[in-house]
Amino acid sequence: MIRVRNLVKSYGGTRVVDGVGFEVAEGEVFGLLGPNGAGKTTTMEMMEGLRKPDRGEVCLFGVDGIRKPAKLKEIIGIQLQSTALFDHLSTEESILLYGSFYKKMRPPAELLRSFDLEEKRRTLVKHLSGGQRQRLAIALAVVHDPRVIFLDEPTTGLDPKARRALWEIILHLKEEGRTLFLSTHYMEEAEQLCDRVAIMDSGRVIALDTPARLIRQLASDSVIEFAAERGVSDAHFRELEGVKEVKRTDGGWMLLLTDNLRGTLSGLIPLADREGLVLNGLRTRSATLEDVFLERTGKRLTEQ
Amino acid sequence: MKAYWRLTWAQLLLFARNKNTIIWSLFLPIFMMLALGTFLGEGGTNQFQMSVAVADEDQTPRSRAVFEELSNTEGLQVAETSRAQGLSRLKKGDAQILVVLKAGLGKQLETSGQKGKKEKPLVALYLDKSNPAVSQVGSTVIREAVDKLNKEAVDYRPLVKTEEIDIQSRPLGYIDFLVPGILSLMIMSSNLNGVAATIASWRERGILRRMQGTPLKSSTFIAGQITARVILNGLQAVAVLFVGYFVFGVHVYGSWLLLIMFILLGTLTFMSIGFIIASLSRTPESAAPIAGLISFPMIFVGGIFFPVRDLPGILQPLVKAIPIGYLTDALRKVMNEGATLIQLWVPAAVLGAWVVVAFTTAALTFRWDVR
Numbered sequence: 005m006i007r008v009r010n011l012v013k014s015y016g017g018t019r020v021v022d023g024v025g026f027e028v029a030e031g032e033v034f035g036l037l038g039p040n041g042a043g044k045t046t047t048m049e050m051m052e053g054l055r056k057p058d059r060g061e062v063c064l065f066g067v068d069g070i071r072k073p074a075k076l077k078e079i080i081g082i083q084l085q086s087t088a089l090f091d092h093l094s095t096e097e098s099i100l101l102y103g104s105f106y107k108k109m110r111p112p113a114e115l116l117r118s119f120d121l122e123e124k125r126r127t128l129v130k131h132l133s134g135g136q137r138q139r140l141a142i143a144l145a146v147v148h149d150p151r152v153i154f155l156d157e158p159t160t161g162l163d164p165k166a167r168r169a170l171w172e173i174i175l176h177l178k179e180e181g182r183t184l185f186l187s188t189h190y191m192e193e194a195e196q197l198c199d200r201v202a203i204m205d206s207g208r209v210i211a212l213d214t215p216a217r218l219i220r221q222l223a224s225d226s227v228i229e230f231a232a233e234r235g236v237s238d239a240h241f242r243e244l245e246g247v248k249e250v251k252r253t254d255g256g257w258m259l260l261l262t263d264n265l266r267g268t269l270s271g272l273i274p275l276a277d278r279e280g281l282v283l284n285g286l287r288t289r290s291a292t293l294e295d296v297f298l299e300r301t302g303k304r305l306t307e308q
Numbered sequence: 309m310k311a312y313w314r315l316t317w318a319q320l321l322l323f324a325r326n327k328n329t330i331i332w333s334l335f336l337p338i339f340m341m342l343a344l345g346t347f348l349g350e351g352g353t354n355q356f357q358m359s360v361a362v363a364d365e366d367q368t369p370r371s372r373a374v375f376e377e378l379s380n381t382e383g384l385q386v387a388e389t390s391r392a393q394g395l396s397r398l399k400k401g402d403a404q405i406l407v408v409l410k411a412g413l414g415k416q417l418e419t420s421g422q423k424g425k426k427e428k429p430l431v432a433l434y435l436d437k438s439n440p441a442v443s444q445v446g447s448t449v450i451r452e453a454v455d456k457l458n459k460e461a462v463d464y465r466p467l468v469k470t471e472e473i474d475i476q477s478r479p480l481g482y483i484d485f486l487v488p489g490i491l492s493l494m495i496m497s498s499n500l501n502g503v504a505a506t507i508a509s510w511r512e513r514g515i516l517r518r519m520q521g522t523p524l525k526s527s528t529f530i531a532g533q534i535t536a537r538v539i540l541n542g543l544q545a546v547a548v549l550f551v552g553y554f555v556f557g558v559h560v561y562g563s564w565l566l567l568i569m570f571i572l573l574g575t576l577t578f579m580s581i582g583f584i585i586a587s588l589s590r591t592p593e594s595a596a597p598i599a600g601l602i603s604f605p606m607i608f609v610g611g612i613f614f615p616v617r618d619l620p621g622i623l624q625p626l627v628k629a630i631p632i633g634y635l636t637d638a639l640r641k642v643m644n645e646g647a648t649l650i651q652l653w654v655p656a657a658v659l660g661a662w663v664v665v666a667f668t669t670a671a672l673t674f675r676w677d678v679r
Contacts, residue, residue, distance in 0.1 A: 052521055054677070074523055082521040088514035092325040093318060104314035105522040128325070144518075 005030055006051070006152065006183065011060035013046055020046045021057070022207035028185060028200075030065075030151075033178050035198035036187040037293060039305050043207040044187040048154055051185070052082050064152055078107060081145035082154045088141070091130035095121050095140055098129060099147055106148035119143040119173065135166030142173060146182075153177060155186040159193060171196060189305055191293035203297055210300050218296045223248040224261035225291050228268060231284035232258040240279065244271040253304050257285075261295065311524055315532030316539075323540055329502070333544055337494045338551050344613075345483045345556050358446045359385040361394035361403040366430075368414025370457075374431075377453045378407065383481070384449065398434055405446045406434035417461045444615045445485060487552040488639035489612035494544055495574040496606060496632055499537060501599045503582025508595035511586070511678055520676035530674070534579060541575045542568070562642035566649055570642065573659040574635040580666035587673040606632040611640075631662045 006028040013021040021043045028034040036044045049055040051062050053073030062069035069076045089098060096112055103109035116122045119139045124132060132140065138158060145153050158174070159167040174197055178184055188194055194201045195215045203211040203218070211218055219225075224246075238250045246264025253259065262268040265288060276283050297305050323329045362378060364371050379386045389397065394406040413430040431454050435443040458464075510516050519529065545567075552558035560567060582599065589595040607613070609623055610632030619627060627633050634655035641647035649656060 054517060054520055077521060077523045080521075082518070084514045084518050084521070088518040090318065090322065090515065092322050097318065097321065101314050101318045102522065104310045105519070105524040107523075 005065065006034075006185070007061070007063040008047075008051060009061040011047060011050055011062070012058045013043075013050060013055065014058055019207050021050070023060075024204070024207070024209055025060075026202055026209065026212060028183060030183055031178070031181050032199045033174070033184040033186070033197055035194040035201045036185075036204055037189070037191065037194045037201050037297070037305070038187075038204035039189055039303070042204040044204055045156055047204070048156055048185070048187055052080060052154055053077055078148070079150055080152045080154060081148065081150035082156075083138075083141045083145040083158060084156055085141070085160075089129045089137065089144075092128055094126050094128050095132070095136075096125045098140060098144060102144045103147045108148055110147060110149050115143045115147060118176070120169075133166070134162055135169060138162060138166070138170060139173065142170075142177075146177065150182070152183045152185060155184065157187055157189065159188070159190065167193075191297070191305060194293055201293065203293070203300065205297070205301050205303070211296060215293055218293060219291050222261070222291050222295060222299060224263045224295075226262050226265040226268075226288060227291055227295055228260040228262065228265070228272065228286070228288050230258055230286040231282075232256050233281055236279050236281060240275060241272075244268050244275065249299070251298060251302070253298075255304065259298070261291070261299070312528050312532050312535075315529060316535045319532060319536035320539065323536065329540075333494065333498045333502070333540065334547055337490050337544065337548055341483075341487060341490050341548065341551060342555065344486055348482045348486075358383060358405065358442060358449075359387065359403045360446070360450070361387055361389045361397050361406045363389055363391040363394045363406065363408045365391065365411045366409050366413040370414035370417045370461075371409045374409055374413070374454065374457055377457060378450065381449060381453055384446075395434060404435075404442055405450065407450055408432040408434070417457070442482065445482060481556075483552070483556040484558055484644050485615075485640065486613070487548065487556070487558045488643045489610075489636055491545055491548055491571070491639050492574065492610065492632065492636040493607060493612045494548065495541055495571060495635065496578050496610070497603055498541060498544065499575055499578035500582045500585070500603050501596065503533070503537070503579050504585040504589070504599035505592075505596040507583060507586035508589055508592035511676070512592040516676040526674055526676070527671075530583070530671070534576065537579055538572060538575050541571055545571055558643070560643050561646035563646075563648070566647075566652070567639065567642045569649075570635060570638045570652075570655070570659070573656070573663060574631070574639075577631045577635075577659055577662045577666055580663065580670040583670035584666065584673055587670070587675060606630065609633065611636045631659055634658045 008027070009025045011021050011024040012019065024043070024047050026034075036047060038044050046055065050057045050060075051064070051069060053069050053076045057070065060070075064076060065079060067076050067079060090101075093101065096116065099112045099115055103112070113122075116125055119142065121136065121139060121143065124136055129137060129140065142153075142155065142158065145155070155174070159170050162170065171193070174184060174186070186197070198215060200212065200214050201218065202209045213221075232252050238252075241247060241250045241258070241260055244260070244262075245267035246262040247260050247268055248263060249259075249261040251259040251261070260268060260272075269288070272283075275281070294305050297303070360378060362375055364375055375386070375388065378384055387403070391406075391408050394403065394408070397403040398406045408431070410430045410432065416430055433447055433450060435447060507516075549558075549560065581602070585599050585602070586595050589598050609619060609627050609630070611627075612632075638647075638652050638655035638659070641652060
């Protein structure tokens with residue numbers, strides 16, 4: 005079990021992590037979701053023994069992560085970014101090198117097989133595709149058979165196909181009974197992979213629950229989006245049937261959160277006719293973790 | 309231990325697969341040596357040719373003997389002239405060195421056995437310092453010739469006679485001066501510039517932080533780096549000495565063990581400085597230029613292409629403080645003169661002190677991550 009309590013870290017007077025705390029059960033996939041600069045990476049690095057917190061406690065499977073970083077590092081596996089690899093070493097050489105840092109090491113052949121890198125055994129890292137590099141980065145994280153694996157934005161920069169392939173691998177690691185701790189700014193990823201999610205903003209955890217329950221807690225279950233136009237007051241939209249909330253994003257979008265999609269839509273079209281609205285880019289979708297974030301912070305996770 | 313060997317091996321693989329390492333650390337020094345050696349050594353011969361004008365103002369059998377001695381010295385083209393004529397030839401560049409044997413030389417040599425007599429300098433050397441390397445080597449050759457005469461005159465019996473004869477028979481050429489200089493330059497640039505740029509870029513890319521996330525100790529990491537670089541420098545040195553020997557006939561007259569010891573001291577010193585630069589530079593982009601800014605002037609004040617003593621006096625204290633001059637000097641003395649550790653205790657001590665101070669600073673300032 006992982007226990008984090010009241011973590012605080014400041015840089016130059018700014019609190020990057022401001023009293024973060026949570027518990028993660030063994031075998032759980034736990035996600036930190038938040039925009040860039042929310043404090044996800046700093047939180048993870050303090051849990052990995054890479055940074056000393058100003059205050060707070062980190063305990064992983066009975067090991068005090070702050071006072072015993074050397075012991076901690078034997079039981080955790082980390083993945084940073086695909087760029088943190090040696091370009092001029094081959095896949096197999098990288099595995100042998102990282103394996104040599106630990107007391108125990110899984111057989112390289114087995115790792116290459118389970119990460120679908122057998123054919124790339126002798127290929128230099130610089131010649132691997134983005135997806136292959138990221139698979140290697142995760143293979144290196146589990147080279148010593150760790151109980152806990154930290155993945156920092158594992159699918160950032162990958163195309164949809166490579167991303168899905170990586171999700172398969174992460175779910176497989178969960179099946180092996182490992183505890184996974186990952187950060188992401190893709191809500192879809194958090195919904196697909198994580199048993200529980202902590203949503204972070206400005207160094208604080210602002211919500212923590214299963215993805216389904218977080219979405220259910222929203223007053224509305226659907227979202228209508230269109231390009232915002234000037235000259236119409238939000239009050240017009242609030243009067244539509246089912247609308248619970250009206251938001252304008254920094255990116256120039258109007259969002260209507262509703263619990264009655266059909267009712268709201270049938271009121272929106274006559275309203276648009278009356279007011280002369282174009283409704284550019286109109287679309288509807290189910291509420292997601294993104295909307296949870298929006299509701300709690302008034303901001304979007306990623307600007308579209 | 310397993311990690312140490314793996315890291316060393318991985319670093320050697322990285323060296324072998326990186327074109328820049330091969331070009332900068334191997335081809336460049338050899339090319340530089342071939343170009344300079346061929347150009348300044350006159351058509352690739354290992355014979356060092358220098359025209360010497362001799363003005364014999366004494367005209368005694370003794371001064372004639374000096375003249376004969378110089379004429380018989382390998383690499384010297386000796387022509388007799390007057391002092392005035394010789395000076396004008398020197399100024400025109402027709403002669404590189406003018407030796408004046410002043411009147412009274414013969415007499416002084418005859419009476420050398422008598423005590424309490426003050427000896428005036430009776431041999432004057434006029435050097436063309438615009439060609440410092442040649443003039444330095446030339447003056448050494450002539451001093452040796454005169455010295456031999458001195459020793460004969462006082463019936464001097466050297467204790468280690470064979471060694472004495474060895475020195476006399478060695479053909480001293482600019483290439484002999486150059487090869488240890490190239491070795492020294494190679495050790496400095498390969499380590500100082502190489503380490504600073506590599507470590508800074510690994511830190512920037514998160515490679516170091518990734519390793520920090522494992523139980524690997526920083527001392528093991530640094531030890532692997534040192535071992536790999538010592539092996540690389542050893543191979544480079546062998547390649548340079550190999551070309552030097554087979555192309556130019558440059559010998560290592562001293563102890564190989566001592567030569568290796570100085571190569572090791574140089575490697576450790578400049579690696580440590582490279583680590584310090586990598587740690588102190590704010591961005592990886594600035595690490596390489598800072599290293600270049602430090603190493604480039606060292607080429608000139610380090611006695612690599614011409615002797616340190618030809619530098620302006622204002623630079624002398626600086627030259628005495630930095631490690632490159634000591635390394636070059638020590639390598640040169642081991643290779644050219646067969647100097648022993650006892651004779652070289654000053655450079656050994658200075659380089660040793662540099663290793664201790666620089667390595668300690670490097671270890672204290674080392675950090676895995678970007679600040």
